[in-house]
Amino acid sequence: PLPLALSxxxxxxxEADAQRDRFIRVHAARGPDGMPVLDALRQQGAGTLGSLVQASGLARLPAGRRIARGDAVPYYDFAHWLA
Structure with missing residues (x-):
């Protein structure tokens, strides 16, 4: 099972992927309003590990759901996996 996730x-x-959940590399940061926000890293390909070093965790994009900027998604912080 996956560790507990923040939203x-x-x-x-x-855009939605009708068939499966997707996990993307993200960096948790503070938005202009001071609240937490997930910034998606540019390079997401399976052959690109460089962006993994910059990532603070993974965001799960549920199957069949289009995500609009500002929508909350499950966030899995690497710090919880390594604790």
Whole structure:
């Protein structure tokens, strides 16, 4: 099973994948209002591990759900996995 997840807003619009959940690399940051926001890293490909170093965790994009900028998504913080 996956570790417990926070629900935080994603700073990105994402089209739905009807078939499966997707996990993207993100960096948790503070938005202009001081509240937490997930910034999606540019490079998400399976062959690109460089962005993993910059990531603070993974955001889960549920199957069949279009995500609009500011929508909350489950966030899995790497710090909880390594504790």
């Amino acid at each position: 935080l807003p994603l700073d990105l619009d994402v």
